[in-house]
Amino acid sequence: MNTKNFKFTDFLVTKQPHENVPNDEQKKNIYELMLVMQYIRDKFGDKIIINSGFRSSKVNKSVGGATNSAHLYGYACDFVPYDISKMKDLQELCISLVKNNELNVDQLINEYPNKKGVASWLHIGLKRPKTNEVRRQIITITK
Numbered sequence: 001m002n003t004k005n006f007k008f009t010d011f012l013v014t015k016q017p018h019e020n021v022p023n024d025e026q027k028k029n030i031y032e033l034m035l036v037m038q039y040i041r042d043k044f045g046d047k048i049i050i051n052s053g054f055r056s057s058k059v060n061k062s063v064g065g066a067t068n069s070a071h072l073y074g075y076a077c078d079f080v081p082y083d084i085s086k087m088k089d090l091q092e093l094c095i096s097l098v099k100n101n102e103l104n105v106d107q108l109i110n111e112y113p114n115k116k117g118v119a120s121w122l123h124i125g126l127k128r129p130k131t132n133e134v135r136r137q138i139i140t141i142t143k
């Protein structure tokens with residue numbers, strides 16, 4: 001299953017030398033995530049690159065992901081605009097969509113922003129692992 005601008009396989013990419021194959025439940029979650037990303041893509045109006053989506057436990061360990069990361073469930077992805085000069089626009093768009101309740105996500109994370117507050121990449125987690133909470137958190141992670 002693909003959406004207008006995303007391929008299912010975009011959400012399976014990894015540079016790690018491990019298998020990264022989702023089961024049926026994880027596939028369902030990934031598809032739910034794809035629809036959310038397509039919604040953002042439509043609002044943004046420009047190409048978005050998925051750096052990391054679903055992670056098998058081996059892949060997640062290799063990249064130093066959190067032990068109960070939403071990536072393990074297919075519920076999270078890290079992304080950037082294809083045109084990196086539009087990072088601030090994409091970041092502001094995502095923040096406003098969460099604040100205006102247009103985007104029903106558990107977490108929007110601004111990862112490692114520069115001095116101007118522009119994130120290196122964005123993370124969206126649809127649901128909190130285990131509890132499936134949707135907390136609409138907007139978080140910034142710094143080093």
Ligand SMILES: [Zn+2]
Nearest residue numbers: 076077078123
């Ligand atoms: Zn992430």
